Amino acid sequence: MPRFTVIVPCFKVQGFLRECLDSVLEQSFHDIELIAVDDRSPDGCGAILDEYAERDPRVTVLHLPENVGLGRARNAGLPHATGDYLFFLDSDDTLTPDALQAVADRLDESGDPDVLVFDYARAYWWGGTRRNVLAHVLAEAGEGTFTAAEHPQILDLLMVVWNKVYSREFVELNGFRFPPGYYEDTPWTFPVMLSARRIVALDRICLNYRQRRQGNILSTTSRKHFDIHEQYERVFAFVDEHPQLWTWRPYLHRKMGEHCLDILSKPDRLPPSDKGEFFRRTAEMFHRHRPEDAQMDGEVALLTGSYAMYQVKRQAARAGREAERRTQQMRGTAAGRVRRCRSRLYARRRPDPDLAVYSAxxxxxxLGDPAAIHRTARELAPHIRGVWVVRDPEEAAEAGLLPDDVEHVLPDTPRCLEVMARATYFVNNVNWPGMLTKRPGSVHIQTHQGTPLKYKGADLVDKPGARYGLDVPQMLRRADRWDYSLVANLHSELVWERAYPCHFTSLRTGSPRNDVLVDPPEDAGASFRLRHGIPEDHTVVLYAPTRRDYRRGGHADRVDLARFAADLGAGHTLVVRLHPILATGPARGLGLTELDRRGVLVDATDEPHVEEVMLASDVLVTDYSALMFDYANLDRPIVVHADDWATYTASRGTYFDITAEAPGHVSCTHRELAWLFASGSWRDEESAARRAVFRRRFCTFDDGRAAERVVRTLLLGETVPEPTAEPVAGPDLVASA
Known part of the structure; x- marks a missing residue:
């Protein structure tokens, strides 16, 4: 008996069907059967299904004699199902890699619940992806099982059949089947979810929900949308037959009203001549099933009046929104004028020599270099007031990025404009907004964000993919405001002067944020290990990949994290930190969050200070992340995993070949990566020798006093000698420069 029965109904999807089937049959979890139902499709779906069945014994094909629709096509597959769990997959959607393994693990862990709900991402026809905006509902469900009554937010998720798996025993015991119709998911999902005594959530993206350019079947204009009334009648009938569910009547009553009004409000769902009838039928059903304690507020209250009144109120609401939009637009225009006037007014004031503005x-x-400079300035130059520009103070404070004793302002507010107009010192690791005008006497300090491996600034002109959405001329105009550019090595100095051909002075200070790496405290990293439950005797392997310019969204799975963690074996802990740009996208939902929850690895992406993560680790595995240049200051082993080096350098451009001048061993396959750790080569003499060469070249000016050097030189006007180490640069860059 297989663990999963995947039922795939097919109708006019020949262009997407192979991708769907491959996503199931090529899963790492093989204990499955796939029942494909050809719903009398007029295209080549039937032949494609037969082809797959011929070469894979796990595939069973049913050819229906007539077209019966999505719901009854699923029903046709149910009598043939033998799996423990049922998975209804639409034939134009796809499973994500290792999705079934993750679902199987979660089922085993939770003791075979009635229903498991997983996450999904919308996959758009133009290549973009967007994670379900209510993914937090799954995370908040916790690790145990629950009922809908115990976690009602689970019903706020998209109420469809394909984001869940169902115990076949539970389905058969309750006799659940799909009715015919347009909205067949509604009378399946509500009864199933309300009847389930044990539901479990999986906070992982297991399915890509294809968003077709022309929309799905529910986006078409048709009287078939009237089917929603019959489907909710089925839901109410089911509840009436089960007294234990009667408490759900108010919720379902309101949900039905909202659902129907949502259909009515869409301009492309119903013919205009049918909208009045649709409203009347909705209102009749709304009154017929209205519980005594039902709330009649919000939009559903419109169902208590006539269709004419509904139209008037809808038009009034629309007019109100348009008026508000125009008001906001006028306010924005006026605010812009006020900001410009205030800027001109503030510009007449003399800069305050004791005011510094920071941003990162x-x-x-x-965080970063500006934070290190700010901390040191408070000690060495306490008379200089430091003010931070912070976009979202609450979010920053919650993430540990805004201490209580740090003064801050919101961008574009009058207070921010006043502070920036009066400040003498500006410290940032990216460019300030274009509206900031550099004033005589002000000092702009650009700290950058580490040593560059990939192309930056003007060097991106010939890399259209890498500079997509980036206005290079505008970026250079902003860089014209820089007075000083901080560098940690001669390589960075040469790159910044070439990539940003502006009138700044390169300052050989070292990277302030690396001071703690050069001279770490005795208990460095101990709090991180304790916080994440990492045993003191474990070898911590930090994996920190960078983003990819050749992939929309920037995320690319280059390492099988579960497999890598298993290959490391006992006595090791794998810590993963994604690029900050990927932190809020779908990357973590594709398995990282779930692996962290199960204790397979530690997800350190949300850790506010990467320096602490580095200090807690014993070895770094990365691809092309600038983190390697900072990590080299620790003089700990580094492994470069460069399995897509040719693609990466072709799309982004790099200043030198990291595979030839690596700070340690280089792997190009998972097998090579695993062997480096299994054999102990990751920390052998050759690794140490390569790291020593790398450190001499890229850690030249990092001596633990970078922040002090910046403060004394630029804020206090003292003369401080440069680091004593002899600058080293690669001949490739020197020649090109």
Whole structure:
């Protein structure tokens, strides 16, 4: 008996069908059967299904004699199902890699619940993806099982059949079947979810929900949308037959009203001549099933009046929104004029020599080189007031990026404009907004964000893919405001002066944020290990990949994390930190979050300070992340996993060949990566020798006093000698420069 029966109904999807079937049959979890139902499709679906059945014994094909629709096509597959769990997959959607393994593990862990709900991502026809905006509902469900009554937010998720798997025993015991119709998911999903005594959530993206350019079947204009009334009648009938579910009547009553009004409000769902009838039928059903304690507020209250009144109120609401939009637009225009007037007014004031403004990573919070400079300035130059520009103070504080004792302002507010107009010192690791005008006497300090391996600035002109959405001329105009550019090595100095051909002075200070790496405290990294439950005697392997310019969204799975963690074996802990740009996208939902929950690895993506993560680790595995240049200061082993080096350098451009001048061993396959750790080669003499060469070249000016050097030189005007190490640069860059 297989673990899963995947039922795939097919009708006019020949262009997508192979991708769907491959996503199931090529899963790492093989204990499955696939029942494909050819719903009398007029295209080549039937032949494609027969082809797959001929070469894979797990595939069973049913050819229906007539077209019966999606729901009854699924029903046709049910009598043939022998799996423990049922998975209804639409034939134009796809499973994500290792999805079934993740579902199987979660089922085993939770003791075979009635229903498992997983996450999904919308996959758009133009290549973009977007994770379900309610993914947090799955995370908040916890690790145990629950009922809908215990976690009602689970019903806020998209109420469809394909984002869940169902115990076949549970389905058969309750006699659940799909009715015919347009909205067949509704009378299946509500009864199933309300009847289930044990539901479990899986906070992992297991399915890509294809968003066709012309929309799905529910986006068409048709009287078939009237089917929603009959389907909700089935839901109410089911509840009436089960007294234990009567408490759900108010919720279902309101849900039905909202659902029907949503259909009515869409301009492309119903013919205009049918909208009045649709409203009347909705209102009749709304009154017929209205519980005594039903709330009649919000939009559903419109169902208590006539269709004419509904139209008037809808038009009034639409007019109100349009008026508000125009008002906001006028306010924005007026605010812009006020900001410009205030800027001109403030520009007449003399700069305050004791005021410094800081920002990092587009106003994300107190972190990076600016944070290190700010901390040191408080000690060495306490008379200089430091103010941070922070985009979202609450979010930054929650993430540990805004200490309580740090003064801050919101971008574009009058207070921010006043502070920036009066400040003498500007410290940032990215460019300030274009509206900022550099004033005589002000000092702009650009710290950058590490040593560059990939192309930056003007060097991106010939890399259209890498500079997509980036205005290079505008970026250079903003860089014209720089007075000083901080560098940690001669390589960076040469790159910044070439990539940003502006009138700044390169300052050989080292990277302030690396001071803690050069001279770490005795308990460095201990709090991170304790917080994540990492045993003291474990070898911590930090995997920190960078984003890819050749992939939309930037995420590419280059390492099988579960397999890598298993290959490391006992006595090791794998810690993963994604690029910050990927932190809120679908990357973590494709398995990282779930692996962290199960204790397979530690997800450190949300850790506010990467320096602490580095200090807690014993070895770094990366691809082309600039983190390797900082990590080299620790003089700990580094492994470069460069399985797509040719593609990466062709799409982004790099200043030198990291595979030839690596800070340690280089792997190009998972087998090579696993062997480096299994054999102990990751920390052998050759690794140490390569790292020593790398450190001499790229850690030249990092001596643990970078922040002090910046403060004394630029804020206090003292003369401080440069680091004593002899600068080293690769001949390739020197020649090109």
């Amino acid at each position: 990573c587009s106003h994300r919070g107190v």
